[in-house]
Amino acid sequence: MAQRDATLRVEVVTATGSTFSGDADEVIAPGGDGQLGILPHHAPLLTTLKIGALHIKRRGTEETLFIGGGFMEVYQDMVTILADDAERADSIDEARAEEARRHAQTLLEQQTSDVDRAALVGEVERALGRIRVAEIHRQRSGRRAPPPTSEI
């Protein structure tokens, strides 16, 4: 393999469209068996992903995304993430996620059927994951001087 520019090409896609597409020096993903760090020249890998935070690092800056489970394929410095649900940390609406969590939790307390229960538990987990990712993002951008690009 060419040793020239060791970067990863990252694509995050969901059923409704592409969420992220760009280059990275390092990717940290919530693997099914624990956190996975991917650097350039990684061996071909196929893994399941849990609900959690995906960190995409590029030249000192870091992009954080919420991932609602899915898969990741690593092949020849191409990182493809097939997510059930994905959202950039800076576009997460924390209030809405909290609302969704509370709503699902109330329904959960009234539910008896197993199928509905499983769906609602998933919903609560996803909402919690969203809130957690948003918190991480908020803390980081609070601690550091905001990068000039984040003036939006």
Next chain:
Amino acid sequence: MATAREIRRRIRSVKNVAQITRALQLVASSKVRRAQERVEAARPYSDQLRRVLARLASAGDAVDEGGAFGDTDREDADLRLLTPHAEVRSIGILLVTPDRGLAGAISSNTNRRALQQVTELRRAAGSDIPVQFVAVGRRGRDFLTRNRLPLLAEFTNLGDIPSIATIRAIARVVSDAYLTGSVDTWYLVYPRFVSTLTQTPTVIPLLPVQPPADIAAEVAEADIDYIYEPSAAAIYSALLPRYLETTIYQPILESVASFYAAQFVAMKNATDNATDLVSDLTLTYNKARQASITTQILEVVAGAGAS
């Protein structure tokens, strides 16, 4: 010949209809575009999923790793979506149609294609094997109930942006029927979006899952040695239900685009016809008016001559 007043009334009513069809035409034309964009947006995900599945399939040993199929736990159940049933004793058809009409022959063409598919399958597997239908969209549902065909489940009023949760529910009904053995093979019939002018009723096999052959060959060539985490079988069982979901999701999105395209064309024709009709009627009206004026003048002249 109709009186001038009757003709005038008809002109007014045709103009009213034209106004409605023109409005529908404009709405449909903008919605086609948005529906098409959604189809495009969903494509990368399903393409990537197909690629991953093809790679897994070419790795081959994954299914064996999953252990005996006799086990009934959830993971193995998912793997069973891959294995064809030894004998086809029942057919399942997932019929995807629009919810509304005023869109030309798109729904009836799709419904007819579904029945044709049943005939073809029965020719292969025996003329008396039972068929089960799952209807997505009201037009198909109405057609099936009108013809007293067995309806396993129905999903109507999904709207222009079908929710992922609904798609999961549909996939669940389909895969449960397959896993319990009440349906041995599933097909999906939907109006494929070719262009704004053409929508073709199309059949795609749904279950058993067939790894996309075109990509499989290309992948086998590359011969990649993947690391699987936690295991190939675990990835398979997470992947197959999602694969089924996207195989259902894509046609449903496309049928929305097809519906608006067909409606656009139908409404454009209706508007054009109405415009033609109005100009024909206007001509007739003018002639009738002229004729009555002529008669009146003649009467006046005759009356003047008589006195």
